[in-house]
Amino acid sequence: MTELSADTDMKQPSQPWTTQVAASLLRRTSARIGLSWIGLLVIIATFSPFLASSHPLYLVVDGQASSPLLQHMTPLDWIWLSGLPMILVIALLPLPLWKKFLSVLIGLAFTAMIAYTLASPPALVIYEQYRELEDTGKVETIIRAPIPYSAKDYLRDYADTGIESPLLTSEQRTHWMGTDENGADVASRMIHASRIALGIGFIATGIALVIGTIIGGLMGYFSGIVDIIGMRLVEIFEAIPTLFLLLSFVAFFGRSIYMMMVIIGITAWSGYARYVRAEFLKLRQQDFVQAAVACGLPLRSILFRHMLPNGLAPLLVATSFGVASAILAEATLSFLGLGLIDDPSWGQLLNQAVQSSTFNWWLAVFPGGAIFLTVFSYNLLGESLRDAVDPHTNRSKRA
Amino acid sequence: MKLLEVESLVTELGETDNWLRAVNGISLTVNAGETYCLVGESGSGKSVTALSIMGLLPADRFRHPDGRVWLHEPGGEALELLNANDEQLRSVRGRRIGMIFQEPMTSLNPVLTIGEQLDEVLRIHQPDLNAEARRERILTALEEVLISDPANRILEYPHRLSGGQRQRVMIAMALICEPALLIADEPTTALDVTVQAEILKLMRELQARYGMGMLFITHDFGVVAQIADTVGVMRHGELVESGKTFDVLSNPQHAYTRSLIAALPERLPRSPRPPASAQTLLAVDNLSVYFPIRQGLMRRVVDQFHAVDEVSLQVNAGEVLALVGESGCGKTTLGRALLRLQAATTGSIHLEGRDITHLSRAEMRPLRRRMQVVFQDPGSSLNPRLPIHTSLIEPMRVHGIGEDDNARTRRAVRFLERVEMPADSLWRYPHEFSGGQRQRLAIARALVLEPRFILCDEITSALDVSVQAGILRLLRELVDEDGIGMLFITHNMGVVDYLADRMAVMHKARLVETGRTAAVMADPQNLHTKTLLDAVPRLNESFLQTRSGRAPTEPETSCQ
Numbered sequence: 001m002t003e004l005s006a007d008t009d010m011k012q013p014s015q016p017w018t019t020q021v022a023a024s025l026l027r028r029t030s031a032r033i034g035l036s037w038i039g040l041l042v043i044i045a046t047f048s049p050f051l052a053s054s055h056p057l058y059l060v061v062d063g064q065a066s067s068p069l070l071q072h073m074t075p076l077d078w079i080w081l082s083g084l085p086m087i088l089v090i091a092l093l094p095l096p097l098w099k100k101f102l103s104v105l106i107g108l109a110f111t112a113m114i115a116y117t118l119a120s121p122p123a124l125v126i127y128e129q130y131r132e133l134e135d136t137g138k139v140e141t142i143i144r145a146p147i148p149y150s151a152k153d154y155l156r157d158y159a160d161t162g163i164e165s166p167l168l169t170s171e172q173r174t175h176w177m178g179t180d181e182n183g184a185d186v187a188s189r190m191i192h193a194s195r196i197a198l199g200i201g202f203i204a205t206g207i208a209l210v211i212g213t214i215i216g217g218l219m220g221y222f223s224g225i226v227d228i229i230g231m232r233l234v235e236i237f238e239a240i241p242t243l244f245l246l247l248s249f250v251a252f253f254g255r256s257i258y259m260m261m262v263i264i265g266i267t268a269w270s271g272y273a274r275y276v277r278a279e280f281l282k283l284r285q286q287d288f289v290q291a292a293v294a295c296g297l298p299l300r301s302i303l304f305r306h307m308l309p310n311g312l313a314p315l316l317v318a319t320s321f322g323v324a325s326a327i328l329a330e331a332t333l334s335f336l337g338l339g340l341i342d343d344p345s346w347g348q349l350l351n352q353a354v355q356s357s358t359f360n361w362w363l364a365v366f367p368g369g370a371i372f373l374t375v376f377s378y379n380l381l382g383e384s385l386r387d388a389v390d391p392h393t394n395r396s397k398r399a
Numbered sequence: 400m401k402l403l404e405v406e407s408l409v410t411e412l413g414e415t416d417n418w419l420r421a422v423n424g425i426s427l428t429v430n431a432g433e434t435y436c437l438v439g440e441s442g443s444g445k446s447v448t449a450l451s452i453m454g455l456l457p458a459d460r461f462r463h464p465d466g467r468v469w470l471h472e473p474g475g476e477a478l479e480l481l482n483a484n485d486e487q488l489r490s491v492r493g494r495r496i497g498m499i500f501q502e503p504m505t506s507l508n509p510v511l512t513i514g515e516q517l518d519e520v521l522r523i524h525q526p527d528l529n530a531e532a533r534r535e536r537i538l539t540a541l542e543e544v545l546i547s548d549p550a551n552r553i554l555e556y557p558h559r560l561s562g563g564q565r566q567r568v569m570i571a572m573a574l575i576c577e578p579a580l581l582i583a584d585e586p587t588t589a590l591d592v593t594v595q596a597e598i599l600k601l602m603r604e605l606q607a608r609y610g611m612g613m614l615f616i617t618h619d620f621g622v623v624a625q626i627a628d629t630v631g632v633m634r635h636g637e638l639v640e641s642g643k644t645f646d647v648l649s650n651p652q653h654a655y656t657r658s659l660i661a662a663l664p665e666r667l668p669r670s671p672r673p674p675a676s677a678q679t680l681l682a683v684d685n686l687s688v689y690f691p692i693r694q695g696l697m698r699r700v701v702d703q704f705h706a707v708d709e710v711s712l713q714v715n716a717g718e719v720l721a722l723v724g725e726s727g728c729g730k731t732t733l734g735r736a737l738l739r740l741q742a743a744t745t746g747s748i749h750l751e752g753r754d755i756t757h758l759s760r761a762e763m764r765p766l767r768r769r770m771q772v773v774f775q776d777p778g779s780s781l782n783p784r785l786p787i788h789t790s791l792i793e794p795m796r797v798h799g800i801g802e803d804d805n806a807r808t809r810r811a812v813r814f815l816e817r818v819e820m821p822a823d824s825l826w827r828y829p830h831e832f833s834g835g836q837r838q839r840l841a842i843a844r845a846l847v848l849e850p851r852f853i854l855c856d857e858i859t860s861a862l863d864v865s866v867q868a869g870i871l872r873l874l875r876e877l878v879d880e881d882g883i884g885m886l887f888i889t890h891n892m893g894v895v896d897y898l899a900d901r902m903a904v905m906h907k908a909r910l911v912e913t914g915r916t917a918a919v920m921a922d923p924q925n926l927h928t929k930t931l932l933d934a935v936p937r938l939n940e941s942f943l944q945t946r947s948g949r950a951p952t953e954p955e956t957s958c959q
Contacts, residue, residue, distance in 0.1 A: 287775070287776055
């Protein structure tokens with residue numbers, strides 16, 4: 001009887017599990033909200049030089065046309081610009097997941113190599129020159145970015161610069177979100193800071209994920225003595241307070257965003273290792289894994305084809321929360337004044353809101369809002385992912 | 400005297416706009432002192448019927464477009480349960496109707512002692528009793544369900560009890576307020592046959608003593624034959640046939656009942672067997688598997704747990720050897736050790752004359768295709784993330800069968816036809832198949848490597864009888880036509896009777912008896928074999944010829 005009734009279901013098109021989860025994820029409003037904010041952030045981060053820059057996009061002086069913006073593009077700008085379309089194209093190619101992942105990594109490394117050899121922006125950047133040229137009337141045509149201030153343009157040509165509320169700006173200049181204590185445009189700094197927020201989230205979590213999956217997978221599959229040693233290692237790393245480690249590294253080795261990513265990454269893997277270990281311990285006893293062993297399949301196939309995809313679900317959920325906490329860690333460090341020195345960061349802007357004698361609301365509202373929205377989006381995504389991969393919540397929705 | 404009367408009960412499950420009819424117009428009557436058995440395959444609506452009567456369906460997820468359920472009180476008035484309010488239902492549940500569920504492992508609260516759980520029932524339903532009287536009642540109730548030393552037992556937590564003992568406690572809990580009606584939803588399905596026999600006997604005795612009415616739900620016709628006065632056969636939410644047990648079982652009127660009874664493994668038609676081959680395929684000599692018990696900081700080995708103890712057996716080509724025994728006797732560990740999925744402590748395993756006991760993982764790999772395995776649980780026997788195509792092709796690729804993937808795909812299709820599955824199953828995922836279909840696919844995955852030996856670990860125990868019959872027929876064909884040797888682990892004696900040429904009985908890690916199936920079944924030499932065979936509830940010719948109803952309730956010779 002059961003076999004007969006299943007025949008009617010056979011007409012449904014087959015969907016891999018990943019497609020089902022993705023479809024069920026996109027049906028959820030909270031996931032849509034989270035994904036659209038993160039997507040918007042990715043676009044802003046990628047095109048940030050075109051959105052906010054003191055360098056004009058197109059400039060004609062004395063009959064000579066030039067594009068100072070393109071000349072001043074750093075290698076990192078080029079990597080972002082070419083990386084996004086590359087990732088999108090590779091994502092659409094019909095390749096297995098691990099091949100996609102590998103080709104993205106190779107592609108990014110390749111672009112980085114080319115960008116660092118070819119792009120050579122001038123070492124000395126004078127932001128004021130265009131405004132001075134304009135004032136002297138030599139400029140014939142000029143096309144500027146929507147926010148005509150670079151993140152590090154402290155507006156030295158206007159002698160009166162300093163911290164300014166968006167409501168009080170002079171007629172000469174418009175700062176949609178005011179300026180910070182150095183006189184730089186807050187909107188511009190926030191746009192450029194989105195790269196750091198995204199980068200630290202992805203790279204730190206990526207490092208943690210790779211270490212955690214490998215160690216956790218080995219612990220779960222081999223168990224026994226490997227498991228005992230691995231768990232002690234996990235406990236050691238869980239005992240390290242990330243923030244204090246970051247503080248001491250900053251004190252000894254100076255400030256570097258990459259160092260922060262690595263430190264957050266190598267202290268955060270223990271959670272993922274626990275998840276993967278638990279999943280693998282469970283999966284090892286499953287019949288299909290035993291059957292794969294009995295078929296004589298190689299260990300590589302058993303671990304990565306039969307076990308890992310089945311244990312991925314809780315890991316994905318943990319990852320999206322992990323990204324959020326990495327962003328918060330960086331923001332916290334910058335807020336404490338131990339973040340990057342000159343480079344823009346949301347946490348650093350937030351810090352300035354309370355530093356002077358008055359409360360500068362625009363420095364609290366906009367960067368704080370951005371941090372809140374980003375962390376909130378990742379949490380929303382994590383929550384919906386949990387619902388999407390969990391068959392129980394699915395069933396109760398349908399039944 | 401009528402106790403429970405169900406009148407054209409209709410239950411629909413679902414939500415606001417999407418309703419599924421699970422029970423469709425069921426009418427039945429349970430009289431005092433009688434057992435009404437609802438029997439049917441999975442999804443036939445048996446449990447939903449019981450839950451509807453008790454009002455235990457999830458709130459707002461069900462509705463009753465039609466039907467009445469009357470619970471008759473001794474005074475003559477009757478309570479209509481479907482439209483009763485919560486207060487009325489609460490007073491009825493436990494006091495007038497007791498219920499026993501299928502899974503003894505989860506139906507007791509693990510953080511409360513047995514005594515506390517029984518006490519709570521009494522406190523709620525008999526508030527006038529004082530603590531001393533309640534304790535007396537609890538001790539009596541536990542004595543009645545044959546729990547030894549109840550005074551100490553009531554201080555223990557459920558994890559200290561075995562599955563059978565927990566089910567006894569559940570029965571005690573259901574009966575402690577002396578309900579007029581007991582609803583039992585597959586109370587013995589999760590138990591071993593020997594324990595099942597004891598529990599069934601106990602329930603019959605208690606019923607005779609208190610004159611309860613019982614609504615008993617099961618899928619096992621053997622159990623029906625043992626316990627039922629009246630039987631109702633359910634299918635797709637409808638009662639297709641009902642009547643006195645003897646009449647229905649000996650002379651079924653409805654085609655579905657007939658097909659269900661015909662699908663019982665001991666009643667399947669048997670084809671003539673080809674002569675058995677003398678070629679020994681797999682020989683096991685004095686095989687033992689011990690698990691070390693470690694204690695202390697240094698994980699010192701303090702003792703050995705003997706999972707398999709000096710077992711010797713052999714399987715010939717074209718022969719099915721059935722390995723039977725109670726749960727926990729080491730059947731599955733033995734099977735895993737044979738396949739080298741579990742290291743053997745001592746002893747040797749020879750596959751086609753070659754000693755494989757100590758081969759390394761790499762040396763073992765080419766031999767893996769000679770011996771294959773099909774597991775018990777259809778839900779986990781196939782990788783849920785891979786389409787069937789990948790599951791079937793990958794082993795072939797690893798073992799270099801077929802020149803390219805096209806040839807392998809053609810081969811896979813051929814084996815799918817062999818297990819009677821359509822070729823387009825290749826592109827589907829495991830969740831799109833029913834349990835029986837998944838087991839067929841798991842068999843196909845084992846077959847693509849052309850093994851000489853297949854281990855089947857309870858592969859039909861999770862399936863309905865009609866589905867099981869199809870799989871058993873298929874296995875029989877495979878063994879007869881391809882000369883495969885098979886070790887079939889099971890606890891179902893009917894399956895052994897149909898499928899096995901020889902059978903081996905395990906008890907507490909040791910092999911206690913081996914022999915030709917018919918000989919062992921007819922004349923068991925070992926006490927444990929005898930116990931096991933006696934405990935099996937069977938619907939055989941002798942029952943139909945000699946008994947005019949259910950088995951007598953007077954004490955029988957003890958099973959222990």
